[in-house]
Amino acid sequence: MAQEKGGAGGPLEGRRRSLFGGGAGAALRDSWLAKNWQTLLVLGMIVLLAFFIRSYFVYGASVDNGNLFSGGSDSYYHQRVIDFVSSTGHHLVDDPALNYPFGMRNPRLPLYDWSCAVTGMIGSALTGTPVEAATSYVLVVSAAFWGALTVIPAYLIGRTAFGNRAGMAAAFLLALSAGNIQRSILSDADHDAMVLFFAMFGFYFFLMSLRSIKGDRWVQSYRGLGSIKNGLISYMKQNQVSLAYAGLAGASLAAVAFIWEGFMYLLIIILVYFLVQLFVNRFKDIDSLGVVVTVAVSLGLLFLLAGPMYFKLGLVATWYDMPLLLTLGMLVIGIIFVATRDYPWTLVVPTFIILVIGALVVLDIFAPPREEYTRAGKGYGGASLAG
DSSP: OTTTTTOTTSHHHHHHHHHTOHHHHHHHHTSHHHHHHHHHHHHHHHHHHHHHHHHHHHHHHHHTTTSOOOSTHHHHHHHHHHHHHHHHSSOOOEETTTTTTTOEEOOSOHHHHHHHHHHHHHHHHHHOOOHHHHHHHHHHHHHHHHHHHTHHHHHHHHHHHHOHHHHHHHHHHHHHOHHHHHTTSTTOOSSHHHHHHHHHHHHHHHHHHHHTOOOSOOOSOTTOHHHHHHHHHHHHHHTHHHHHHHHHHHHHHHHHHTTOGGGHHHHHHHHHHHHHHHHHHHHTTOOOHHHHHHHHHHHHHHHHHHHHHHHHTTOOTTTTHHHHHHHHHHHHHHHHHHHTTTSOHHHHHHHHHHHHHHHHHHHHHHOHHHHHHHHHTOSGGGGGGGO
8 A cells, every 4th residue: 555655666756766866866956056046946936027117107107108218317327328338338437517507526436337227239130120129129218127136135135144034135125126226117217226236246145254254263362474474375275165155245235336336335334344343353353364264255356346446437536546545545454453452452452442542633624524524434425525
């Protein structure tokens, strides 16, 4: 009877074994896809739901009426830049139509507009649609597309921090979030949804880098260069996965910097966490070398990748130099905390606080705007310093 019901050794079990038989069948049953197909299915449905909500109710009003934008002047200027890119193959840097008749630098960074232009040109080649119409259609749909895809990093962050169910809940709630829908609805035609997508992936990779750190005391003593060198080599060998995630975090944040000058906001979130973690580790006598390396690699790659573009477009002043200096200052603080690991925190922390207050006072006397920028961690507000 056991065999007739498909028990162990029965006909049903035999058919299962023949279907997935051999080593290949076992590998298929044990593959990542076989274990996670349900998660992928549900997450894919959430992505489609998010895209449907952001597209269905406005598609007719926008596309059927000639690709109308709802994002204000920003959307129309994105279209101007995209048209220039698709017709010339170059980025619009100095625009004579702005601040007429004197002209002005194009305030839009290239990644978002170029992604729409190139995608539209490919679509035009495949469908025969005029390039201008194809790029305009891509621009209209872009916000809904990136807004829907953002549920993926939301899921990954929630799953990594709190488990799979929390990740699914985060993805579903973001798909239905009114605030997110407002800035990622089809026809919005602005870069906000794309910025959030890469920003959240940057935070996810940053989190994974921290969680992947192995070891807890790599440098035996910071009083000798040989010990420090050996400790750093040991860290690099043990934490190749963590370093890879830190590199991915830096690349994702650099993508944001290629879209929007306001990447400083993301920088501040990471630096505030960094400072808090340094103090927590110091009070608990935990070596902060892993945190310092993760922040240095992530943000270092961000500035390394974004630097040439900001220099080329004349955006170094304020938009690049102040975030870089603030990051370097925070890394110096991190190095001080790491190097004084073996000293009592009752000595290190008060000394550090006194030095920081003294530095801010000196900066306030000789460069008040810079002091305000450093203390407040300004993003867009720092643009006034460029004047």
